[in-house]
């Protein structure tokens with residue numbers, strides 16, 4: 001049974017999340033503030049942490065940073081609507097996904113499952129040929145096909161696509177994508193990522209203006225569609 005640590009100071013929300021996760025077959029530990037959360041994370045070694053960023057005392061982002069110094073436990077952050085900068089900072093500190101409040105507990109359970117699936121696949125080293133929808137990314141050969149049709153990408157475009165195709169559904173900030181192509185891209189501006197994505201879309205999307213594969217996450221970044 002997988003253990004989920006839920007860090008949330010509002011008991012009504014914490015209980016609701018706990019109940020839904022338990023029904024879904026998870027063991028749940030609840031912590032109401034950052035210090036207790038870090039102690040639980042060390043002691044019970046949860047398989048995933050759901051972390052509210054709005055905590056009393058120790059700030060949620062600070063808790064995320066601290067969690068990351070000692071482990072790779074998957075983290076889903078809970079953020080308030082409109083708090084885009086917190087969302088970006090959280091993802092860049094290494095959170096794996098975010099859910100915006102108010103949220104449906106069912107959606108949160110689905111995200112927990114998806115993140116666990118994704119992080120397990122990544123931990124296994126991942127396959128050499130990635131297949132997402134009808135896009136195939138042959139990593140050793142640096143070849144991409146869409147519906148069997150070969151697509152010609154630049155090395156930077158290939159790396160960006162590979163990074164996102166490795167974890168379909170995961171939201172990447174522009175800063176994270178820039179890191180992923182470090183050493184290839186000279187542009188130091190995050191907006192350069194937008195230009196690369198635009199070019200990739202022209203090459204892989206049937207309708208570049210209405211992307212099916214590389215989706216924009218407004219105010220945050222991009223993700224590869226997972227369904």
Ligand code: CA
Nearest residue numbers: 009052054055
């Ligand atoms: Ca809160």
